[in-house]
Amino acid sequence: MFKKAFATLALLATATLSQATPVYVGSYQVDDGPSWTTNPTVYSATEAAALLFGGVASDYDISTISSNIANINHLGWYTIWGIGGGTAFNEDFKLDLGLPGYNAPGGANTAISAYTDDNAIGAQYTNYVFRVSSLASDSNNVPEPSSLALFGVALAGLAAARKKKAD
Structure with missing residues (x-):
């Protein structure tokens, strides 16, 4: 389940970051x-x-x-x-x-x-x-800090959920 959630989150983050x-x-x-x-x-x-x-x-x-x-x-x-x-x-x-x-x-x-x-x-x-x-073809295009922060919070949430399941 966590692998599927992580894959979905990664796909959404990539789509968000690649939009210009x-x-x-x-x-x-x-x-x-x-x-x-x-x-x-x-x-x-x-x-x-x-x-x-x-x-x-x-x-x-x-x-x-x-x-x-x-x-x-x-x-x-x-x-x-x-x-x-x-x-x-x-x-x-x-x-x-x-x-x-x-x-x-x-x-x-x-x-x-x-x-x-x-x-x-x-x-x-x-x-x-x-x-x-897009980001893939333009190195001057930098993702917005809010996009990066949202991605980081989501990753932290997944890590915390995985740790809780392991305990």
């Missing part, structure tokens, strides 16, 4: 990126965040609304080759139907990127970036 709270790290406008012709790479919103703020795309959540974590909508603003304005897509979306790296435009709707100077121009096409990496 999103932290706002900055923003970028779609048109801050290079033009299609000078850097033909197509980026998802999370790939652009990793390029600008470091890490990997999976470290980030994106919002089109604001820098408030309550407003994270997992959407990013994108520019579409040959189409005016900007369009919101999922944060990990990108499209490249041209040659690899999109260095040969194939016409309207053949490339969609969240970080390219093209048709999505202006502050209204700002992507807000939140870092959400």
